[in-house]
Amino acid sequence: MAVKLTLTFLGTSAMVPTKERNHQSILLSYKTENILIDCGEGTQRQMRIAGIKPNSITKILISHWHGDHVLGLPGLLQTLAVNGYEKTLRIYGPKGTKQRIKWMLKAFEFTRRLNFKVKEVSNGTIFKSEDFRIESYKLEHKVPCVGYRFVENDKIRILPEKLKKFGIKQSPLVGKLQSGKSVIINHKRIKPEDVGFIEKGRIIGFVLDTGLCENCLRIAENADLLVSEATFKTELSDKAYEYSHLTIKDAAYIATRANVKKLVITHFSQRYKSTNEIEREAKEYFNNVKAAYDFLKVRV
Ligand SMILES: [Zn+2]
Numbered sequence: 137m138a139v140k141l142t143l144t145f146l147g148t149s150a151m152v153p154t155k156e157r158n159h160q161s162i163l164l165s166y167k168t169e170n171i172l173i174d175c176g177e178g179t180q181r182q183m184r185i186a187g188i189k190p191n192s193i194t195k196i197l198i199s200h201w202h203g204d205h206v207l208g209l210p211g212l213l214q215t216l217a218v219n220g221y222e223k224t225l226r227i228y229g230p231k232g233t234k235q236r237i238k239w240m241l242k243a244f245e246f247t248r249r250l251n252f253k254v255k256e257v258s259n260g261t262i263f264k265s266e267d268f269r270i271e272s273y274k275l276e277h278k279v280p281c282v283g284y285r286f287v288e289n290d291k292i293r294i295l296p297e298k299l300k301k302f303g304i305k306q307s308p309l310v311g312k313l314q315s316g317k318s319v320i321i322n323h324k325r326i327k328p329e330d331v332g333f334i335e336k337g338r339i340i341g342f343v344l345d346t347g348l349c350e351n352c353l354r355i356a357e358n359a360d361l362l363v364s365e366a367t368f369k370t371e372l373s374d375k376a377y378e379y380s381h382l383t384i385k386d387a388a389y390i391a392t393r394a395n396v397k398k399l400v401i402t403h404f405s406q407r408y409k410s411t412n413e414i415e416r417e418a419k420e421y422f423n424n425v426k427a428a429y430d431f432l433k434v435r436v
């Protein structure tokens with residue numbers, strides 16, 4: 137059984153929130169990790185409603201410093217400090233993030249200390265563990281902006297009956313095979329694939345606030361799930377271009393070109409009351425698509 141990997145959409149609006157939609161934020165939950173992607177205004181209240189404890193957050197990935205993606209940050213950090221957050225919070229963001237967090241801490245009275253580390257990212261791997269890695273890629277927006285890619289490591293599933301067939305009993309040898317290395321038995325080289333199969337790791341791409349660019353495809357490449365902004369319907373492509381945003385058709389184009397299995401679009405302009413009309417248009421271009429709404433949960 138694959139490890140549970142869930143996304144919770146905490147906010148799905150673009151620049152201006154609406155009655156139905158809060159500012160941007162998505163929570164990725166995987167094992168002990170709770171990774172918050174963007175933290176728009178009101179995010180901590182949305183977390184409460186969704187039953188997510190603020191202290192469970194392990195990392196915050198910031199796409200860029202437009203208000204709809206970060207205005208909830210000071211409030212969340214204050215709550216963590218008051219709640220006695222014991223870990224070191226890891227914050228990632230584009231160039232300028234360190235300076236902006238310094239300014240933010242100056243702008244408000246933070247009475248309690250919070251341990252956190254900020255890393256500015258551009259193109260490449262920004263975090264690696266034995267289970268997964270996170271990559272970031274620069275996007276094209278009005279201000280420095282990055283998209284993120286969560287890549288779970290491939291796993292080798294060893295089949296006991298095949299081990300038996302090759303007469304492998306020793307656990308160090310099994311461990312070696314499990315870690316992806318070959319072993320020699322009776323002068324014969326046995327590869328991990330000979331005694332099991334490779335379970336492909338899951339990939340999730342996050343493309344928020346950008347004009348159409350090559351790195352959108354890089355983030356989305358072969359993803360099991362792509363989360364993409366789609367601020368405007370395709371009829372407003374002039375506006376999308378002017379403000380460096382994507383239309384529904386652009387998001388579908390990225391998903392198609394990058395061989396994505398499932399697409400979830402988000403970050404909708406306040407002019408759209410319901411997401412039904414958005415989803416209807418999206419289905420014209422991409423079959424497996426969903427228009428996100430606040431508190432939508434997606435299992436990957
Ligand atoms: Zn935005």
Ligand SMILES: [Zn+2]
Nearest residue numbers: 200202277345
């Ligand atoms: Zn923006």
